[in-house]
Amino acid sequence: MTRLHTNPTVSAPSDTHTRSLLVAAEAVLAHLHPxxxxxxxxxxxxxxxxxxxxxxxxxxxxxxALAEEVVLVASAQAAAAALLGCxxxxxxxxxxxxxxLALALTDPEExxxxxxxxxxxxxxxxMLLRRSWAEVEVVAAGLRELGQLDARDVAHRISxxxxxxxxxxx
Numbered sequence: 001m002t003r004l005h006t007n008p009t010v011s012a013p014s015d016t017h018t019r020s021l022l023v024a025a026e027a028v029l030a031h032l033h034p035x036x037x038x039x040x041x042x043x044x045x046x047x048x049x050x051x052x053x054x055x056x057x058x059x060x061x062x063x064x065a066l067a068e069e070v071v072l073v074a075s076a077q078a079a080a081a082a083l084l085g086c087x088x089x090x091x092x093x094x095x096x097x098x099x100x101l102a103l104a105l106t107d108p109e110e111x112x113x114x115x116x117x118x119x120x121x122x123x124x125x126x127m128l129l130r131r132s133w134a135e136v137e138v139v140a141a142g143l144r145e146l147g148q149l150d151a152r153d154v155a156h157r158i159s160x161x162x163x164x165x166x167x168x169x170x
Contacts, residue, residue, distance in 0.1 A: 016045070016144060017140075018084060019045060019091050020140035020141075020143040020144045021080055021136060021140045022090075023043060023044075023048050023049060023077070023143060024043075024140035024143060025077060025079065026048070026074075026076040027040060027043045027149070027154050028132050028135045028136050028154075028158060029072065029125060029132075030049060030051070030073045030076075031151075032158075033073060036052075037053055038051065038070065038073055039051060039052040039053065039151065040052070040150070042149065042150050043143065043148065043150075043154060044143075044149075045144070045147050045148065046092060046147075047148075048091050048092020048094055055070050055095075055100065057103050057104075060104035061103070061104055061106055067104035068121060071101045071104070071118070073095075073125075074094070074096065074100055077094060078090075078097070078125075079125035079126040079129055080129055080136070082126060083130065097118060097121070097122070098114070098118055101114060101121070102114060105117075134161045134164070135157070135158045135162065137161070138160060139161075142157050
């Protein structure tokens, strides 16, 4: 398991419900983008999302779609906080979206528009979370109940939420 960028001076939101939603948002977006650096190892209420592998810098530079997905998932907690109207205080160990995007962009002109590019990816993350909020709620409920979930548990809960939504819409 690899963990990137930890900030020990930042405290997690005190509200268990909010914390669970922020962590679940990242887990759901990671699950929805089945790429190697986004494979979940485990998700815990206090430790956040742990991934099976760290993103390879060369792969991020060579594959723009991969880089965008990794950055989008890394910005999931901030996007969820924006949707909830709360302060974007990261829960657990979190990948730094800006740092990952900076590593992926090699052209100096691209580096100049990095903040705008990051804001577009954060907006995409908010849109995906709005669309997948039922899945986020179900994973968050599991985190509040059990405290931790592995990748299989997250996948099962997402599948159940999607099945229920499909049944209700048909």
